[in-house]
Amino acid sequence: MKKAIINISFFAAAILFLGIPFIDLFLIPVKFPAVCLCVAGLALLAGLFVIIRKNKRKKLSVIYCVTVALIAALLLLNSCFSPQWNTRYFSQYYSTSKDYNTAFTSAEALEDVEELMYYLDRYHPAFIDGRPTETVEVLNSVIFSLAAKDSIKGYELRRELARICASLHDGHTSISTYYSNEMYLKDVWYKNAGGWTLDSVNGENVNDWFERSSDLFSFENESWGKQSFSSLLHKKSGLLFLGIDVNDFSLTWEKEGVQKTEYYSENDFVTVEQIREISAQLNQNSAEESYEWIHYDIDKENGFAVLSLNECNYNSELISVYNAFFTEVKEKCINNVIVDLRNNPGGNSYVADEFIRYLPVEKFSTSGLSQRFGPFMLGGCKPGTKVNEQYKNLLFEGSVYILTSNSTFSSAMMFAEYIKDNGLGIIVGETPGNAANGYGEINVQQLKNSGLIVSISTKYFIRASGDESELFVIPDIECSSREAMEKALEIINQQE
Numbered sequence: 001m002k003k004a005i006i007n008i009s010f011f012a013a014a015i016l017f018l019g020i021p022f023i024d025l026f027l028i029p030v031k032f033p034a035v036c037l038c039v040a041g042l043a044l045l046a047g048l049f050v051i052i053r054k055n056k057r058k059k060l061s062v063i064y065c066v067t068v069a070l071i072a073a074l075l076l077l078n079s080c081f082s083p084q085w086n087t088r089y090f091s092q093y094y095s096t097s098k099d100y101n102t103a104f105t106s107a108e109a110l111e112d113v114e115e116l117m118y119y120l121d122r123y124h125p126a127f128i129d130g131r132p133t134e135t136v137e138v139l140n141s142v143i144f145s146l147a148a149k150d151s152i153k154g155y156e157l158r159r160e161l162a163r164i165c166a167s168l169h170d171g172h173t174s175i176s177t178y179y180s181n182e183m184y185l186k187d188v189w190y191k192n193a194g195g196w197t198l199d200s201v202n203g204e205n206v207n208d209w210f211e212r213s214s215d216l217f218s219f220e221n222e223s224w225g226k227q228s229f230s231s232l233l234h235k236k237s238g239l240l241f242l243g244i245d246v247n248d249f250s251l252t253w254e255k256e257g258v259q260k261t262e263y264y265s266e267n268d269f270v271t272v273e274q275i276r277e278i279s280a281q282l283n284q285n286s287a288e289e290s291y292e293w294i295h296y297d298i299d300k301e302n303g304f305a306v307l308s309l310n311e312c313n314y315n316s317e318l319i320s321v322y323n324a325f326f327t328e329v330k331e332k333c334i335n336n337v338i339v340d341l342r343n344n345p346g347g348n349s350y351v352a353d354e355f356i357r358y359l360p361v362e363k364f365s366t367s368g369l370s371q372r373f374g375p376f377m378l379g380g381c382k383p384g385t386k387v388n389e390q391y392k393n394l395l396f397e398g399s400v401y402i403l404t405s406n407s408t409f410s411s412a413m414m415f416a417e418y419i420k421d422n423g424l425g426i427i428v429g430e431t432p433g434n435a436a437n438g439y440g441e442i443n444v445q446q447l448k449n450s451g452l453i454v455s456i457s458t459k460y461f462i463r464a465s466g467d468e469s470e471l472f473v474i475p476d477i478e479c480s481s482r483e484a485m486e487k488a489l490e491i492i493n494q495q496e
Helices: 002-026 034-054 058-081 106-123 133-147 154-166 187-193 206-216 222-230 236-241 272-281 316-331 350-356 411-421 481-495
Strands: 103-105 151-153 174-176 197-201 249-255 258-264 294-299 304-309 336-340 363-366 368-373 376-378 384-387 399-404 426-429 438-446 453-462
Touching (some): 106 151, 106 154, 106 453, 154 206, 154 236, 187 272, 197 206, 316 350, 336 481, 350 411, 399 411, 399 481, 411 426
Parallel strands (some): 304 336, 399 426
Antiparallel strands (some): 103 151, 197 249, 363 384, 368 453, 438 453
């Protein structure tokens, strides 16, 4: 009975120990210190020692225990070096960020700076040989600025932390928020629906504003930085972040050469629920029930099909839609496939691999990468070659066109990269938002005091072609993203 209790206790401890990394990634919204695994590991090893002593079949017991001990050692190394330890990327659980007007003491603000630097030191590839010079200079400036203040507002702290991340010139490493009380400038929705574009803020051109505040934004491609800047101008927290007085500011709008200046105050902001109502009234595609992250349309008469992919989600739905799409393409003898990635911010890069399975290539080149594991960079960073596990009964022999914009980011950019670098199709539109030779694969953390969310790159990528001199995926046919579909259709019509 005593022996059974010992064995049962050991197996329970082993299951708990082996499960900690998975609980950490997917279930429990707390940060497990690496010491948790260390303590659990020591307890497990102690249990192993007892079992070896009590078990009469010594040889089998030793083999079993050595195996478990090796697994335990690997998990301990995982807690110390894993680039995804304690990440919130998979669970998507975030506590609400402290209100943007929350006042922090200098000590609290500096604690968040220290925590941010801990994550960068531990996870980011650029820190493998120490802190980059530019980041150190910005860090010293931030510390000096925060230490000199008695009180720091939440939006001011966000601004200082953003400067540190921006110094890395890495679009994936950035500061974001998770506010429960975000307020939105309602007139922006009406102006956009009316065809107006924003020209200036408080009399200063938006491009000049961006140039003046570009050190607050994380980007490789300037167009991505400008987009990040623009995304702040309809939010109260974003305007405060940019140093704009939300009680008294003006926006100048332009439409067909005509300019109109509107003056706003805090009374012009509304809640997200009110914005949804406004969007529904304006028939904008923002209602939850009308949004489709993947869908397709086929024009049999004109011989082309359009696959719209707004997120890179590698799941059963994507696999099913791909299959249905190419089945219909084959049945209707379609010779031209257009993949629209213009509004795709990324996700899982296997979305591209799955698409290529429908193309007539035996193998294709993939990105090279190296990943940060504590004090080591593993992977070699050389581009690889992948055997293409084709769907032979649905192979598409026609022409492929990929539509891109500066909003095409991360895995969506990689989709375009794989098509271009393997000569599988034509890229039409704008240069995607991030570099093909650059950082990615984020670890997501939340800072203790402010609740601000930190995304940190853990990998460095080399594009599939291996050409390190060509930083971005340059479209074969460059045009504005709005004209990309029209340009692709022009090419198709010229070929007929």
